Amino acid sequence: MKKMKISHYLWILVFLPIFILSGMFYLGQSSLASVGNFMDKLYRHPYAVSSSIKDIKGGILELQCLNLEDDQSLLNSRKVENIDRNIEKSIEVLKTSYLGEREHVLKLESKYKMWIDTLFERKSSSTDADKKNLHYNDLLANVESINMYADSKGKDFYLKASAYRNQATSIFIYTVIGSIIILIFASSLISKRLNSEVFAIMLKLKRGGEVVLNESNEITKSSKTLSDGTNDSASALQESASSMEELSAMVKNNVLQAQKSKDLSQEMEESAKLVCEKTTELIGSMDRISESNQDIASLVFAIEEIAEKTKIIDDIVFQTKILSFNASVEAERAGEFGRGFSVVAQEVSNLAKMSGRASTEIAVIVKNSVKNAQVIYESNKSRVENGTFLVNDTASFIKKIEDDSKNIRQNVEQILSASQDQAAGISQMNEAISQLDQTTQLNASMATQSSNASFELNQQALNLQSIVKELEFLVKGQSRDQDGETKNDQVSGGKVLLLQNRKNEKSEDKRNEEIKKIANGANSWDKI
Amino acid sequence: MKKYFVFIMGEKRFAVPMLEVEEVVLPIEISVIPEQEKCLKGVVNLRGEIVTVVDIKIKLGLGETSIIDRKTCFVIFNLEGHKVAVMVDEVEDVVQMEETEIKDVRDLRKTKFVEGIYRTKNDQLILIANTRKLLEIDLLEKIRNAA
Numbered sequence: 001m002k003k004m005k006i007s008h009y010l011w012i013l014v015f016l017p018i019f020i021l022s023g024m025f026y027l028g029q030s031s032l033a034s035v036g037n038f039m040d041k042l043y044r045h046p047y048a049v050s051s052s053i054k055d056i057k058g059g060i061l062e063l064q065c066l067n068l069e070d071d072q073s074l075l076n077s078r079k080v081e082n083i084d085r086n087i088e089k090s091i092e093v094l095k096t097s098y099l100g101e102r103e104h105v106l107k108l109e110s111k112y113k114m115w116i117d118t119l120f121e122r123k124s125s126s127t128d129a130d131k132k133n134l135h136y137n138d139l140l141a142n143v144e145s146i147n148m149y150a151d152s153k154g155k156d157f158y159l160k161a162s163a164y165r166n167q168a169t170s171i172f173i174y175t176v177i178g179s180i181i182i183l184i185f186a187s188s189l190i191s192k193r194l195n196s197e198v199f200a201i202m203l204k205l206k207r208g209g210e211v212v213l214n215e216s217n218e219i220t221k222s223s224k225t226l227s228d229g230t231n232d233s234a235s236a237l238q239e240s241a242s243s244m245e246e247l248s249a250m251v252k253n254n255v256l257q258a259q260k261s262k263d264l265s266q267e268m269e270e271s272a273k274l275v276c277e278k279t280t281e282l283i284g285s286m287d288r289i290s291e292s293n294q295d296i297a298s299l300v301f302a303i304e305e306i307a308e309k310t311k312i313i314d315d316i317v318f319q320t321k322i323l324s325f326n327a328s329v330e331a332e333r334a335g336e337f338g339r340g341f342s343v344v345a346q347e348v349s350n351l352a353k354m355s356g357r358a359s360t361e362i363a364v365i366v367k368n369s370v371k372n373a374q375v376i377y378e379s380n381k382s383r384v385e386n387g388t389f390l391v392n393d394t395a396s397f398i399k400k401i402e403d404d405s406k407n408i409r410q411n412v413e414q415i416l417s418a419s420q421d422q423a424a425g426i427s428q429m430n431e432a433i434s435q436l437d438q439t440t441q442l443n444a445s446m447a448t449q450s451s452n453a454s455f456e457l458n459q460q461a462l463n464l465q466s467i468v469k470e471l472e473f474l475v476k477g478q479s480r481d482q483d484g485e486t487k488n489d490q491v492s493g494g495k496v497l498l499l500q501n502r503k504n505e506k507s508e509d510k511r512n513e514e515i516k517k518i519a520n521g522a523n524s525w526d527k528i
Numbered sequence: 529m530k531k532y533f534v535f536i537m538g539e540k541r542f543a544v545p546m547l548e549v550e551e552v553v554l555p556i557e558i559s560v561i562p563e564q565e566k567c568l569k570g571v572v573n574l575r576g577e578i579v580t581v582v583d584i585k586i587k588l589g590l591g592e593t594s595i596i597d598r599k600t601c602f603v604i605f606n607l608e609g610h611k612v613a614v615m616v617d618e619v620e621d622v623v624q625m626e627e628t629e630i631k632d633v634r635d636l637r638k639t640k641f642v643e644g645i646y647r648t649k650n651d652q653l654i655l656i657a658n659t660r661k662l663l664e665i666d667l668l669e670k671i672r673n674a675a
């Protein structure tokens with residue numbers, strides 16, 4: 001009987017007793033039928049007889065009582081009719097149910113009728129009364145004999161029924177014993193078969209459970225690794241995000257600085273322009289200074305004209321001197337007569353000298369003035385030249401500054417736009433990193449979930465192991481096992497399944513070591 | 529008390545007696561006559577009169593006559609009938625000198641024509657010149673006589 005379904009076994013277990021029972025039933029059925037038959041007969045006949053007899057008896061007695069009361073009205077009442085009717089009914093019943101000879105019943109009937117007739121006769125005499133009594137007693141005796149017969153029949157039936165009952169009982173007992181034995185035998189066979197099947201399945205479950213445990217440990221390990229890795233990447237992302245923020249802040253700062261620089265350079269440009277304008281104004285004023293210098297020159301020229309005129313005066317003075325000399329000479333020549341003239345000449349000479357002195361002074365003043373004016377002019381001129389030179393230098397420098405600041409401004413504008421692009425790019429990168437961060441956090445949470453799930457799986461695998469162990473106990477019992485496993489295998493909820501000295505294959509040991517490690521690692525999950 | 533005519537030559541003051549000076553004129557164009565004698569410069573046309581020009585600078589050791597200055601004048605001397613024009617740097621003054629105040633230096637210095645030295649009130653030194661020697665009258669006489 002290989003590979004039969006459990007349901008088949010169960011059918012067998014069920015139908016076997018059913019068969020037995022039905023056989024038993026069948027066997028007993030007949031006895032019971034007989035018993036029932038007898039019972040029926042008992043009911044139909046002896047019982048029915050008894051009850052009819054009882055009714056008859058009761059009715060007769062009642063009539064007798066009525067009769068004895070000797071009340072004529074009563075005798076004609078409906079009650080008597082009823083009783084009579086009842087008695088007659090009972091007699092009919094008796095007829096059908098009496099098992100003895102029918103004649104007895106007929107006899108009874110006739111006797112009754114006789115009595116009843118006598119009862120209703122109005123003639124009341126003592127002989128009639130004795131007759132009535134005789135009839136009555138005879139009737140009663142008949143009734144009794146019928147009753148007794150019925151009783152004995154009933155007993156007879158009872159005995160027969162008992163015999164049949166006993167028969168049925170013995171049949172039952174034998175059948176039960178037999179079926180018990182058969183059942184024990186069959187059930188042991190079946191249970192053995194089931195056991196072996198269950199054992200095989202349990203072994204498979206056990207192996208499978210171990211595999212699941214291993215795999216769940218592996219999953220635990222890898223999800224821990226994943227979780228660690230994800231945490232690492234999350235922290236790295238955090239760092240990236242923070243450095244991105246720093247970078248973003250720096251770039252924002254750059255943008256700000258570039259903006260400031262741009263503004264500054266614009267200001268500088270404008271200032272340079274202003275300076276240029278001012279320089280132009282300065283040049284203009286210097287030109288005006290030059291012009292005024294020219295005026296000074298013309299002043300000098302005027303002074304020189306004065307000097308010229310003074311020269312003329314000098315000439316005049318000189319000639320006057322000469323004249324006075326000549327006059328003196330002539331006066332000297334004239335001798336006595338020239339004395340007055342000599343005085344005049346002397347005075348003229350004096351005048352000439354005075355004029356000469358004045359003229360000389362004027363000349364000196366003029367010379368000094370001219371010299372000063374010249375000096376001023378020259379210094380002005382040189383200053384103006386210097387100034388112009390400086391201003392031109394400055395102007396050229398300013399122009400250069402202006403150009404440079406323009407360049408700077410352009411460069412700064414470029415920097416600004418580049419920085420703004422940078423900022424945009426960085427904000428995009430920020431977004432990307434935050435997305436990445438979210439994803440990584442999601443990953444981390446999922447890794448945590450998966451590690452939790454794997455822990456649960458681990459737990460469930462351990463549970464499975466323990467259940468399988470229970471099943472094993474169920475199948476094998478708790479002491480020794482067929483596979484030579486030691487007693488020390490302990491499984492309790494949450495503790496690690498220590499697989500020791502299973503089979504002495506190295507791979508098994510290695511696997512055990514691994515599992516131990518993983519289990520120990522899994523233990524640390526308790527702290528999480 | 530004699531009146532002397534003071535003129536400046538080469539920044540030295542010279543004085544000559546007034547009587548020897550006839551006229552002082554402004555510079556006139558010299559018509560150069562090549563002469564063997566270097567001191568005879570040429571002649572000038574003084575109001576139609578031809579007057580010999582003598583360069584006394586050589587005599588004074590002052591080199592040739594320099595460029596005519598604004599104050600340059602011709603002093604016309606008339607000595608012993610000789611009219612000589614002398615170019616002087618400047619005509620200064622007429623000074624009255626006492627004979628006693630003039631220091632005689634003829635023997636002190638072996639100059640050809642300085643006769644004396646006069647100290648003015650302003651502590652200026654005026655060299656009294658011997659006109660005759662100064663003006664080379666001898667030479668002129670020789671020339672006249674030769675001609």
